[in-house]
Amino acid sequence: MNRSMRVSVAALAVTTFALTAGCGRGDDPAAEEASAAPVATGDVSGDITVWAMGTEGEKLGEFASAFTEENPDVTVDVTAIPWDAAHDKIATAIAADEVPDVSMIGTTWMGEFATSGGLDPTPPDLIDESAFFEGAWGSTEVGGTSYAVPWYVETRVLFVDTALAEQAGVSPTPATWDDLMATSKGMQSAGAQWGITLQAGQTGAWQTFMPFAWQGGAEIMNADQTEFTFDSPEFVKALTYYQSFFTEGVAPKELPDGTLEPDFVAGKIGAFQSGPWHIGILDDTGGEGFLDSVTLAPLPADEKQASFIGGSNLAVFKGSENRDAAWKFVQWLSQPEVQAEWYAETSDLPAVQSAWEEGDLASDPALAVFGEQMTTAMAPPSIPTWEQISNVIDTELEKVCKSGMDPQEAATAIQQQAEAIGTGL
Incomplete structure (x- = not known):
């Protein structure tokens, strides 16, 4: 597997x-x-x-x-x-x-x-x-x-089409949130159908989104893990930034299963966020030498650097x-x-x-x-109810990305549902 x-x-x-x-x-x-x-x-x-x-x-x-x-x-x-x-x-x-x-x-x-x-x-x-x-x-x-x-x-790191980035005159190693948006939009202007793909909901979407929340300075819980803090200004800021890729048409709201790799190889997608398993997948999909045209870069920072482990x-x-x-x-x-x-x-x-x-x-x-x-x-907090809470994040994130739900409203909904679920401790 x-x-x-x-x-x-x-x-x-x-x-x-x-x-x-x-x-x-x-x-x-x-x-x-x-x-x-x-x-x-x-x-x-x-x-x-x-x-x-x-x-x-x-x-x-x-x-x-x-x-x-x-x-x-x-x-x-x-x-x-x-x-x-x-x-x-x-x-x-x-x-x-x-x-x-x-x-x-x-x-x-x-x-x-x-x-x-x-x-x-x-x-x-x-x-x-x-x-x-x-x-x-x-x-x-x-x-x-x-x-x-x-x-x-x-x-997770960024996989970036090096040629598209160079053609657009943007950095294939964006260091900040502003850089990531500029790189994504630049590659789209250079011919990519989508500048970047980000998961817009469904199972496991929280793993793509949470690095942005951490980068923006958000925390999931307080220090002693007794209270959730999803409705913080930092969490709302991250939701707002993440949403902008979809409202500005830089990232697709729907991506058919199985098309990510061939579309990236074909230059239709400029960048995506994923783990080390995609090195082998892209090598198989793109053929010998394709990985030479791909730049791997750390995820960009806002308040700090962060990724999902x-x-x-x-x-x-x-x-x-x-x-x-x-x-x-x-x-x-x-x-x-x-x-x-x-x-x-x-x-x-x-x-x-x-x-x-x-x-x-x-x-x-x-x-x-x-x-x-x-x-x-x-990593997310090690609490017994995390699977339930992550499902809540997936659901509300999909509303933010696909339906334009107000990020503050989404953060409040996540907070309320998380409090109702509790920590299990």
Whole structure:
């Protein structure tokens, strides 16, 4: 499953398990700040059961043979789980106390599963928080406690038609919001049907929009994550700027499925925002040498630089029957050289910063842009109800982009619905 499909499936995940947790802090088994029990050092043995999804589930079993060579008394048993079944399978396993030792956990699921009481807090004496990208580590924290370790990461940058930008006399690496609009309009005047494509609603649109909100200085919640702040002036400013691409006809309100890549290759689209998976897609669509005509650039800044960070974390369950070995396996997967080898195997971008200093990760200029963007990438709050709230953002954003809804009205609607849903904590 490619990276864009992973994001879509995660956004579609049902939230039944989160709803059963309720909104009362007193009923929440993870409401009080948790502390991690020590992990025994030295030799480990026994079986480690692991659940992994998509390509990771297909490849991790063989990859783990290097770990078992170092730990000959350990057997790693990996079960590949389809992404569209993973959420319910994990929720059911926690409820029935029939969990594996380790599982991949989508970043937007962390709040739900951590507050269920099913995840083991991350041992700080075993895992060094500072080794990871800040945004990636933040996705593991719920209520001030980490319940997982970042495994791989994804972020979004701009893909720009270099020739169109040069023909229009505009920068293919727009640094500010004003620059992005100028670059998009310029490429449109140079012959592109659309200067840029931005998601105008539907599932997952919040992932395209939220970087603009963060760039504009908006926050989703207050510092202690007790109140939502969607109706702030900064959030309204970002909605207004995002809307302008559609009201001024620079971005399409509808883009037929499957046309983005061929239209970009044909010069009908000047730019789009996406993740590292699109490097391979464009290489296949455009043919040999096409990527030489594409500029990858960090997303522009307003008050600050920001992008969306996604990916997956590795969590050990409280009900693990082999906790010490499970955490040692997670620690092994977090070593920089192992992360670099895993990238070579799967193209998963490492969550450990120093892994980017090796091999193609250090020398490929396209990957360097993603590495630069990763330092300012941000994650949504790890709360159990985030899937419901992100659906609200998708719905209201579509009204803003397609129907011309007043941005202040949309921000107020998001705020009111988010307050009604609550945090689940």
